[in-house]
Amino acid sequence: MIQIKEWAFGFQKKLFVNLFFMVWSSIIFSQNEKIDSLSFVSEEQMREEIDLSIPVLQTPNVSSPRETLFNFIENMNKSFNLLMEAHEENVKISGLYINDEVKPKAYLAGRYFDIASYSLDLSAYPRSLRKNLGYTTAIMLKEVLDRIDLPELEEVPGAYSLDSILNSNTKVSSYTIPNTEITITQIEEGDQEGKYLFSTETVSRVKEFYDRTKHLPYKSSNSVSEGFYSFYASTPGKLMPPRWSIYLPDWSKKEVLSQTIWQWLVLIFDILLSFFLVYLLYKYLFLKNNENISLKRTLFLIVIFVITIILGDVIERINLTGHILITLKVILDAVFWFVFALLSFNLIIAVSGYVVSSKHVGRIGIESTYTRAIFMIIAILVASSIIIFGLSELGIASVSIITGVGIGGLAIALAARSTLENLIASFTIFADKPYQVGDRVKIKDYNGTIEAIGIRSTQIRLLTGPVVSVPNEKMASIEIENIQKRPYLRREFDIKIKYESSRDIVEKCVEIIKDVLSIPPGLEADEFHPNVAINRPDYTPKVYFNKINDDSFNIYVNYWHFPPEHWEFMSHSESINFQIINQLNEANIEFAFPTNTVHLKDGRTKKESGSVKIKD
Known part of the structure; x- marks a missing residue:
């Protein structure tokens, strides 16, 4: 019993160590720049270090x-042979990563592989997936x-077949390998127009073809890339795995649901x-406090x-x-482009x-409102452009996206008509500036101070x-009295x-009022007198005997007060009122x-007096 427990404990310990090593290695592999075997050596250096060449x-x-x-078969074979040679040499060299001595071969293997992948029509897939799917x-x-x-070789239609020589109108649009559904089709439009590539249907069904044939033996007559x-x-890795991959336990390399166990664990x-x-x-950030949100x-x-x-890089490097x-x-x-747009x-x-x-810029004024509005429009345009570009990268046609956005924008515009009217009116207010934050205004029945100017109201x-x-739409269409x-x-x-x-009394009354409104003679320049506020060169007080009413003589008084402070x-x-009353008394x-005047029935008249009224 004790031996069983010790064995179980030892097995768990080994399992934990293996898992830890695999996971940690995958993280290091995804982060460490040294792992990218092809990013530190230029193509010129590669071609100098190995007696193999390939046009750039x-x-x-x-x-x-x-x-x-x-050509597809030939380039894939070249890539495989170089890759296996480089891997065998790398395994014999100490270290955890790809050694510099084998990097030239690994590089050339990748170049041949890229050339072979060029023969595949991947246009049906999003651009972001083409490299990995390739x-x-x-x-x-x-x-x-x-x-x-x-x-x-002679049985496959070539560029200079006998038919094409005899009949220039003969054109092979596609070719299917006998007894298979693998088709090579001529591309009719786009950047690849006129080229013969493995068709999109073939590319989409390659996994099906592989599952149906993977149990079959390799044909000895073919030049094969076995395994x-x-x-x-x-x-792990792209084509060339790092050296530490040889330490992965055998059980982790078993396939489950089309992926190996170590790939599932790392993922x-x-x-x-x-x-x-x-x-x-x-x-x-968010659950402790709401400061600097x-x-x-x-x-x-x-x-x-x-x-x-990082997660996307890991997924690529573990070769899912x-x-x-x-x-x-x-x-x-999708998350990347969405977060990029939000950011x-x-x-x-x-x-x-x-x-x-x-x-x-004032924080609550019209300038700040439109500064925010302009930046908001820019932010929306930038974020929308990023999302549209991201969706196109995911395989959604840009034309359909823009068309959908246009139709959606029209529907939103119709649904938000009043909001758009207020928005346009706010730009009119911004251009004319009939009022600003802090101004005292009188608008119809409203009398008060402008507290904030928004996009809508x-x-x-x-x-x-x-x-x-x-609403700004009303503010732009009604009369505004800006008292400020x-x-x-x-x-x-x-x-x-x-x-x-008498006339003398009327003249004296006019003189008294003028004297009350005037500045006393001999006043020094630095002396203060309240009437300075109503005596300006172009705005002197006006006092006139202007009317003879039915029951009185009218003295008209007018003056202007500077500055326009209401309570002052x-x-x-x-x-002024007290001085006039006192001096007239x-x-x-x-x-x-x-x-x-009231006429009574007996022919008498009676006069009734009212109260004094001073018009202000």
Whole structure:
């Protein structure tokens, strides 16, 4: 019993060590720049170090089905042979990664592989998936061709076949390998027009063809690359695996659901680790407090953006294949472009906040409103462009996206007509600037101070206390009395004295009022007098005996008060009123009271006096 426990403990320990090594190695492999064997050596160095050459811009001859088929096989064989030589040499050298001595061969193997992949029509797949699908599809297709009977070279239509020489109108549009469904088709439009490539249907069914033929033996008559797919799918790295891959335990290389066990373990671990890191960051940033929420949101998006890139790189380097690769790549690419759009949007909005907070722009004025609006429009356009580009990378046609956006925009415009009217009106307000934040205005029944100017409405703090929001569409179409912009406060009123008053009394009344409104003579330049506010060179007080009423003589008074401070004006007006009353009383000049004449039945008349009225 004790021996069984010790064996179980030892097995668990070994299992844990193996798993830890695989996972940690995959993370290091995805992060360490040294792993990328082909990124540190230039093509010139490669060609100098090995007696093999390949033109830099060489593409396969795909001018006919014959050239496409046999050039594909030839380049795949060259790639496989060089790759196996490099791998065997790398295994014999110490270290965990690809040794510099074998990098030239690994590089040339990759070049031949890229040339072979050029023979595949991957146009039906999103651009973001073509490279990864090109790897797996090319290797699977080669495995299929290695297991079936291929026609002789002369039996496959070539660019200069007898038919084409005899009849120039003869054109081979496609060729299917005998006894198979593998078809080479001439591309009729696009960048690849006129070239013969393995058709999109063939590419989409390569996995099916491989599953149907993988149990068959390799044909000895063919030039085969034996075990190429198994080598690619069971090892990390692109084509050339790092040296540490030889330490993976044999049980981890068994295939489950089209992927090896070590691939599933690394994938699950990386996904769980990514979600765990995102959760920890979210908890740390948003659940503790809500300060600097914009900065935290941007930081959160940056971390998700980086995690998405790293996770996508890991998925590529562990060589996932089939539907699991397509599904994960599509999801990650969608998340990548969406987060990229959100991050760009937040960064532009952050810049707008910085601009608005500067001393040159008021934080709640019309300038700040439109600064934010302009940056918001830019942010929306940039984010929308990124999303549209991202969707096109995922295989959704840009034309259909733009058409959908246009139709959706039209529907939104019709549904949000009032909002658009307010938006357009807000630009009119911005251009004309009839008022600004802080201005005292009178609009119909509203009298108050402009508190905020938004895209949709203007908020007015009424003198009675509450805030009223008036749509900008109305604000742009009604008369606005901007009290704040007046240069002065004007006062005019009438003083009525008795009808029985003599001319001397009327003249004296006028002089008294003028004297009350004037500045005392001999006033020093630095001395202050309240009447300075109503005596300006172009705005002197006006006092006239202007009317003879039915029951009184009318004295008209007019003056302008500077500056236009309401309560200072009211205080000064009160002082003027008291002075006029006092001095007229001292001069025994009596105010006229409104009178009404009433005719009685007996023929008598009766006069009734009213109260004194001073018009303000």
